Amino acid sequence: MSNSLGEVDTLVRREYQHGFVTDLESDTVPPGLDEDVVRLISRKKGEPEFLTEWRLRAYRHWLTMSEPNWANLDHPPIDYGAISYYSAPKSDKDGPKSLDEVDPKLLETYEKLGIPLAERAALAGVAVDAVFDSVSVATTFKDKLAEQGIIFCSFSEAVREHPHLIEQYLGTVVPYTDNFFATLNSAVFSDGSFCYIPKGVRCPMELSTYFRINAAKTGQFERTLVIADEGSYVSYLEGCTAPARDENQLHAAVVELVALADAEIKYSTVQNWYPGDENGVGGIYNFVTKRGDCRGDRSKISWTQVETGSAITWKYPSCVLRGDDAVGAFYSVALSNLRQQADTGTKMIHLGRNTRSTIISKGISAGRGQNAYRGLVQIGKGAENARNYTQCDSLLMGDRCGAHTFPYMEVKNPSAKVEHEATTSKISDDQLFYCRQRGIGEEDAVSMIVNGFCKDVFRELPMEFAVEAQKLLEVSLEGAVG
Amino acid sequence: MLKITDLRANVDDKEILKGLNLHVPPGEVHAIMGPNGSGKSTLAHILAGREGYEVTKGEVLLEGESLLDLAPEERAYRGVFLAFQYPVEIPGVNNTYFLKAAVNALRRHQGQPELDAIDFLGLVREKLEILHLDESLLKRGVNVGFSGGEKKRNEIFQLALMEPKVAILDETDSGLDIDALKDVAKGVNALRGPEFSAIVVTHYQRLLDHIAPDRVHILSEGHIFRSGGIELAHELEAKGYEGLVRTEAGS
Numbered sequence: 156m157s158n159s160l161g162e163v164d165t166l167v168r169r170e171y172q173h174g175f176v177t178d179l180e181s182d183t184v185p186p187g188l189d190e191d192v193v194r195l196i197s198r199k200k201g202e203p204e205f206l207t208e209w210r211l212r213a214y215r216h217w218l219t220m221s222e223p224n225w226a227n228l229d230h231p232p233i234d235y236g237a238i239s240y241y242s243a244p245k246s247d248k249d250g251p252k253s254l255d256e257v258d259p260k261l262l263e264t265y266e267k268l269g270i271p272l273a274e275r276a277a278l279a280g281v282a283v284d285a286v287f288d289s290v291s292v293a294t295t296f297k298d299k300l301a302e303q304g305i306i307f308c309s310f311s312e313a314v315r316e317h318p319h320l321i322e323q324y325l326g327t328v329v330p331y332t333d334n335f336f337a338t339l340n341s342a343v344f345s346d347g348s349f350c351y352i353p354k355g356v357r358c359p360m361e362l363s364t365y366f367r368i369n370a371a372k373t374g375q376f377e378r379t380l381v382i383a384d385e386g387s388y389v390s391y392l393e394g395c396t397a398p399a400r401d402e403n404q405l406h407a408a409v410v411e412l413v414a415l416a417d418a419e420i421k422y423s424t425v426q427n428w429y430p431g432d433e434n435g436v437g438g439i440y441n442f443v444t445k446r447g448d449c450r451g452d453r454s455k456i457s458w459t460q461v462e463t464g465s466a467i468t469w470k471y472p473s474c475v476l477r478g479d480d481a482v483g484a485f486y487s488v489a490l491s492n493l494r495q496q497a498d499t500g501t502k503m504i505h506l507g508r509n510t511r512s513t514i515i516s517k518g519i520s521a522g523r524g525q526n527a528y529r530g531l532v533q534i535g536k537g538a539e540n541a542r543n544y545t546q547c548d549s550l551l552m553g554d555r556c557g558a559h560t561f562p563y564m565e566v567k568n569p570s571a572k573v574e575h576e577a578t579t580s581k582i583s584d585d586q587l588f589y590c591r592q593r594g595i596g597e598e599d600a601v602s603m604i605v606n607g608f609c610k611d612v613f614r615e616l617p618m619e620f621a622v623e624a625q626k627l628l629e630v631s632l633e634g635a636v637g
Numbered sequence: 638m639l640k641i642t643d644l645r646a647n648v649d650d651k652e653i654l655k656g657l658n659l660h661v662p663p664g665e666v667h668a669i670m671g672p673n674g675s676g677k678s679t680l681a682h683i684l685a686g687r688e689g690y691e692v693t694k695g696e697v698l699l700e701g702e703s704l705l706d707l708a709p710e711e712r713a714y715r716g717v718f719l720a721f722q723y724p725v726e727i728p729g730v731n732n733t734y735f736l737k738a739a740v741n742a743l744r745r746h747q748g749q750p751e752l753d754a755i756d757f758l759g760l761v762r763e764k765l766e767i768l769h770l771d772e773s774l775l776k777r778g779v780n781v782g783f784s785g786g787e788k789k790r791n792e793i794f795q796l797a798l799m800e801p802k803v804a805i806l807d808e809t810d811s812g813l814d815i816d817a818l819k820d821v822a823k824g825v826n827a828l829r830g831p832e833f834s835a836i837v838v839t840h841y842q843r844l845l846d847h848i849a850p851d852r853v854h855i856l857s858e859g860h861i862f863r864s865g866g867i868e869l870a871h872e873l874e875a876k877g878y879e880g881l882v883r884t885e886a887g888s
Contacts (some may be wrong), residue, residue: 584688589725591709591717592685593739593795594746605740607729607778 162578184241190214193342196241200311200346202532206325211329213341220335221489226498227385227527227559230467231439233405239268240343241374245272251624299360304353309360310378313349320351324382328411328448328475336407336469337444340376340509344409347377352387352418361617366516379410383418383450390421391619404429406465409440416478421459423616430631435494435523445472449481449507457484458501459615461624463631466495471529473502475511477539483512488624490631491524491556500530500561505541517609519599520556521596521632527559534571541568552601552632580608602629638663641802644695645859649752653679655665655859656695661803661852664831667847669838670870672878675825677838678722680856681807686712686717686834694851713844714746716802722794722808727779728837732791732862733809739797764797766826768820786817793824800828810844821849842874851883 184192193214197207222233276295306317314321331341350356379548383389393410406428412420431438441464447456459473468491474483485501503512516534518526532543549558560577582604590600605628613621639661646654653676663665671677683690684697688707697704704712727735739752739758752760763774780788789809796804809821825835825848837848845853845867853869854861857878863869873881875877 507743517849583725585723585725586687586727588687588709588720589727590735590739592713592721593799594710594733594742595712595738596710596742599738599742603730603735604727610729 164242170631176524177578179343181452184239185408187236188214188234188238188240188343196343196345199241200314201316203322205318205322206314209326210342210344212384213338213609216332217229217335217338217342220506222335226469227525227531228467228496228498230496233341233440235339238405241345242460258277268623278394290601291358294398300358303356303359305358306349306351310344310347310349310380313380314616316334317349317351319384321380322351324380324388324411324413327412328446329409329444330412336442337409339405340409340444344376344378347379347408348381348634349379350389350391351391352383354384355386356384357387358389361390361392370578375404375406375408375468377408380410380413381411381420381422383394383415383420383454385415386417387415388419390426390488390617391423392394392617393424394395405442405579405587408444410443410445410472412445412447412456414447414449414451414454414456414481417453418451418454420447421457421549422447422460423620424462424470425616425627426460426462426464426468427627427631429466430493430495431466433493435466438469438495439464441470442467443470445470446472446475447484448475448509451481452478452507453480454478455484457486457615459484459486459612460488461498461609461612461616461627462487462489462497462499463627465497468497468499470499471501474505474512475506476512476541477506479507480509480511481507482510484615485512485514485516486615487515488517488519488602488612488628489526489528490519490521490611490628491526492521492631493524494522495524497525498529500528502531502533503543504531504533504535504537505538507542508537508539508541509543510538512543513622514543514547515611516545516547517612518547518549518558519552519605519608519610519632520549520558520602520629521552523555525559529561529563531565532573533564533568534568534573536567538568539570541571543571543573545573546611547581548608549607551579551581598629598633600630605632638665638700640698641684641828642683642696642698642699644680644683644825645693646679647691647693648679648689652693653690653859654674654683657856657860659836659854659861661834661836663834664829666829666835666837666848667823667854668838668841668848668850668870669839669854670873671862675856676859677856678807679807681719681838684712684803684805685709685717697860710742712798713801716885717803718799718801718804720795720804720806722807722811724780724783724788724792726781726783728781730779731775732777732779733757733775736775736795736798740794743799744810756790760798762793763793767797768794768824769816770794785812786814789813790817790820790824793821797824800833802832802834804833806835806837806839808838808840810839810841817858818844819847842870845870849869857882 190211193210197210210619236372331338332431350362381391412422414420428439428441429437449456449616454476462468472485476483483503489497489499501514514530516528518528520526528547534541547560558579562575566573566575589598591597606625614622616624641657641659644654644657661796669677691763699715737757744751758771770790847863853865853867
């Protein structure tokens with residue numbers, strides 16, 4: 156299934172069929188990847204030399220790697236030579252001119268999700284000023300944040316304005332050699348978000364950013380870096396929605412979190428990318444590397460995710476518990492319906508003493524969806540009194556879907572306590588009949604049962620996000636029963 | 638109120654109900670007794686609209702309106718309530734939330750305004766007292782970790798909240814201690830009135846000592862084999878089903 160080393164090598168080294176003529180004014184570079192494209196991306200963004208060099212080192216390393224194939228996923232090979240690696244915001248002349256030209260099915264979904272009219276146009280790819288591709292991120296309340304010394308901006312802006320922070324922290328959590336997709340991202344990342352919370356500052360608002368994919372055939376390579384300095388706190392929200400497109404879109408993001416001593420980062424994601432249709436056509440391939448480094452003593456990082464979208468999800472938000480008394484948490488709801496495939500979970504790497512981690516994973520499979528939880532709990536030699544609690548529940552709807560659990564544990568310190576609990580259940584006819592007998596219709600009953608199943612995770616989400624997440628599940632599961 | 642005429646029904650191609658007739662006038666409580674496998678629970682499920690039963694003949698009318706083509710929730714809106722023999726657990730769904738959703742779904746379909754949280758809580762507190770239910774049950778998941786008695790009391794609690802026209806109690810007394818049995822009876826008796834009918838499905842006379850039925854029917858082999866007053870339940874208690882059948886055959 157995966158490309159062998161040789162094939163990748165050939166693909167990426169393949170010459171452009173149109174010759175290498177890059178129009179610096181063009182919105183999108185021609186498909187394919189080589190060192191010139193990497194340099195071009197860096198030049199277009201006016202990056203300092205250290206970053207260009209870092210990208211190039213990543214690119215050269217990527218050439219030696221092959222696509223991982225250990226996940227419980229099945230997809231046609233990705234043609235990395237057919238992807239365009241840079242796309243600037245554009246007027247989107249090819250896109251629909253107005254909402255009238257947009258697939259009504261898509262609009263119906265937006266309606267159900269309660270997305271404001273103006274935003275629907277943007278989401279559906281209609282030419283609107285506010286539509287961004289991979290270049291920038293809407294940043295809000297910037298002035299208010301600046302008063303407290305908080306930096307929240309696009310990654311590109313951070314590279315220009317705060318290069319020393321980038322140089323100091325970039326790649327220190329996810330090194331450019333980390334894995335196939337992270338390495339590719341390191342070479343070609345387009346933009347993303349940057350956040351720095353100074354010492355002792357409690358960020359006064361939830362920081363949010365919307366990543367949206369709008370240009371067809373443009374792989375998305377966001378890069379996010381969040382740094383919480385000593386004693387600071389931040390809650391960061393990431394939400395995604397994408398319009399329907401026929402072709403599979405590769406998405407390989409990297410998120411790095413750094414929590415210094417006594418700092419806390421809460422990172423929440425609601426992911427709702429196009430899952431493909433009922434036959435599995437279209438849909439996003441989502442190969443994401445997310446990792447948090449609890450670098451300082453008593454630091455805390457929690458990942459909360461609600462994954463309802465994408466044709467393929469490959470994602471393991473992890474915590475490296477380096478500082479003593481550091482705390483890591485992973486709360487996840489992953490839904491796979493239609494022909495969606497999700498292989499997701501977490502890694503908790505305990506290095507410091509008295510480190511603690513909690514993993515709550517809720518997998519929902521419906522339709523022909525395949526859902527796998529893959530988690531690693533590693534207790535290092537020096538991690539005296541480390542503790543982990545893992546709870547891993549699967550809910551099946553119908554008889555054509557699947558749920559899989561792959562827990563890995565490596566314990567090298569005898570004082571560690573590691574607990575793992577797993578359950579698999581079905582929405583039973585008894586439950587549905589019981590609800591319906593009480594006057595609660597079938598769809599409402601399903602969403603009630605599913606929400607009950609996910610409650611432990613939803614309550615970790617900020618309020619508005621929890622509401623959005625529930626709506627998403629309802630929409631995603633429509634017609635899944637009956 | 639409820640009229641069942643010549644009802645025949647199959648489960649997996651096996652005929653379970655074989656021409657059942659039953660008429661429960663408004664305001665009356667009828668007991669249905671019968672041996673295991675006689676079709677008591679099948680009847681309860683068919684009345685509530687559970688899938689998996691094939692009705693081959695007959696009709697069921699509620700206030701003159703046919704029920705058989707309606708979905709379970711539609712029947713609930715028209716006033717059919719089933720107290721389950723085995724109440725179902727729904728983990729993570731708060732009992733209060735579930736009850737409020739149910740009560741408001743009914744109110745919506747019956748053209749009444751929905752209750753807000755405060756009004757609902759007032760209603761709940763009033764009914765809790767009748768059943769000696771602990772308020773902590775409201776905060777737990779629906780039936781999750783409830784004892785057998787708590788589950789049955791919770792069913793009757795729902796019955797009290799939903800105030801149906803016809804309640805079907807499917808062996809609600811099984812596994813109950815005497816205190817719980819009395820509370821269940823009290824809950825049902827509190828609802829009795831000219832607008833309320835009930836079918837009490839049971840094996841034993843015990844519950845009927847506390848819910849005095851207007852009529853007692855013996856169900857055997859898929860049809861009503863004998864009907865009478867409370868004395869029939871006493872006779873059954875004395876002779877057993879076998880004895881009752883023999884008496885009938887000899888007379």
